[in-house]
Amino acid sequence: MTYQQQANALSTQYGLGEDGISIKPIGNGHINTTLLLQSGNKGIVVQKLNTQVFPDVQGLVNNARKIEAHLTEKRNNAQYNLEIIKHVESKDNQYLVDLDNECWRALEFIGGSFSEDVVENAEQATIAANAFGQFAAALNDFDAHQLVTVIPEFHNLAMRVSQLQDKILADNVARLASCQTEVDFCIAQQSLLDELARVCPDLPLRACHNDTKINNMLFCTTTKKAKAVIDLDTCMSGYWMFDFGDMVRTFCSPEAEDSTNLANVEVREEIFQAIVEGYVAPLKDVLTDAELESFWLGAKVMCFMIGVRFLTDYLDGDNYFSIKYPEHNLDRARNQFALYQSLLAKESVLKPALLK
Ligand code: ADP
Numbered sequence: 606m607t608y609q610q611q612a613n614a615l616s617t618q619y620g621l622g623e624d625g626i627s628i629k630p631i632g633n634g635h636i637n638t639t640l641l642l643q644s645g646n647k648g649i650v651v652q653k654l655n656t657q658v659f660p661d662v663q664g665l666v667n668n669a670r671k672i673e674a675h676l677t678e679k680r681n682n683a684q685y686n687l688e689i690i691k692h693v694e695s696k697d698n699q700y701l702v703d704l705d706n707e708c709w710r711a712l713e714f715i716g717g718s719f720s721e722d723v724v725e726n727a728e729q730a731t732i733a734a735n736a737f738g739q740f741a742a743a744l745n746d747f748d749a750h751q752l753v754t755v756i757p758e759f760h761n762l763a764m765r766v767s768q769l770q771d772k773i774l775a776d777n778v779a780r781l782a783s784c785q786t787e788v789d790f791c792i793a794q795q796s797l798l799d800e801l802a803r804v805c806p807d808l809p810l811r812a813c814h815n816d817t818k819i820n821n822m823l824f825c826t827t828t829k830k831a832k833a834v835i836d837l838d839t840c841m842s843g844y845w846m847f848d849f850g851d852m853v854r855t856f857c858s859p860e861a862e863d864s865t866n867l868a869n870v871e872v873r874e875e876i877f878q879a880i881v882e883g884y885v886a887p888l889k890d891v892l893t894d895a896e897l898e899s900f901w902l903g904a905k906v907m908c909f910m911i912g913v914r915f916l917t918d919y920l921d922g923d924n925y926f927s928i929k930y931p932e933h934n935l936d937r938a939r940n941q942f943a944l945y946q947s948l949l950a951k952e953s954v955l956k957p958a959l960l961k
């Protein structure tokens with residue numbers, strides 16, 4: 606099926622009409638294929654779901670729709686002020702549509718918005734972190750047991766390192782020699798896994814977003830304020846330290862996640878501070894002392910773990926994250942390890958921001 610045939614078929618499925626149908630990629634997500642489908646003055650986001658990553662697509666949609674419903678109720682009661690990302694039904698009242706054995710869904714297009722891949726300044730970081738904090742606060746009375754586990758052990762660092770070890774042993778695509786330094790670096794981080802095992806039992810399980818990267822929220826084009834938290838695909842129960850940590854991972858560096866300018870990859874202190882301020886404010890009445898204390902660990906774990914995941918995928922021949930060139934995952938891994946090392950080096954200046 607050509608791009609245009611897909612566009613026509615999706616336009617019919619979602620009742621967009623037949624006038625001047627256009628389709629174009631939007632955003633820089635690594636997992637799904639995200640497109641803006643337009644016809645006349647109507648537009649929706651259509652996404653081809655990556656069913657290798659998300660085998661239970663129905664579970665994924667059900668999860669997101671439960672969250673949609675909860676947030677909508679909050680918004681109707683003036684307890685949540687952001688826009689809500691919503692699924693669109695097909696003409697047959699389905700949320701999933703099959704095209705040529707590929708699985709598609711549609712989302713309402715949130716217009717007048719933009720996403721960022723690199724945070725510009727502290728003010729933007731506060732706005733984004735505050736939006737993720739509002740999202741977490743709004744889900745505080747949502748029973749996360751209602752959510753199916755879309756990806757088991759998603760933020761289990763020990764499991765991620767064990768997956769890396771499997772790929773090292775297999776060396777499927779003969780890439781081990783090209784990344785032995787990074788592999789040795791990972792294996793040497795055992796103390797982080799030990800620290801995590803000690804801390805987790807003291808933390809409450811929360812309904813988490815689990816992918817709080819900067820491009821998973823939308824800013825308003827005119828006011829530059831927060832417009833919506835998006836990409837609810839990995840919402841599951843978990844620990845807030847990982848949502849905090851993924852913000853540190855994706856907001857703090859002045860370089861994009863795949864930049865090879867490693868000399869410039871570092872944690873910007875004012876951005877770290879801004880994340881703490883923005884995220885903690887909406888949660889201050891419910892956040893426990895142990896959780897606030899765990900945020901430092903969450904930052905270390907997320908920077909290191911996503912690096913491990915990129916490296917694992919590189920060793921496996923790039924089966925998980927979408928890539929633009931063969932060494933892309935290795936470049937991403939190197940970038941994340943540089944960021945992790947910057948975090949460790951700046952502990953004494955950064956950590957005080959987490960004191961009450
Ligand atoms: P992935 O799961 O691949 O990360 P996302 O759902 O995060 O896909 O979408 C990728 C990008 O597409 C986002 O970063 C954002 O720029 C854009 N986007 C996604 N959904 C919408 C929407 N409903 N309205 C406007 N832009 C969107």
Ligand code: GN1
Pocket residue numbers: 633634635636637658816818821836839862911
């Ligand atoms: C993926 O889907 P996207 O691009 O928002 C990944 C995250 C990683 C991130 C790294 C389902 O997020 O876990 O942290 O890439 N999502 C999934 O940039 O694996």
Ligand code: MG
Pocket residue numbers: 634635820821836
């Ligand atoms: Mg995304």
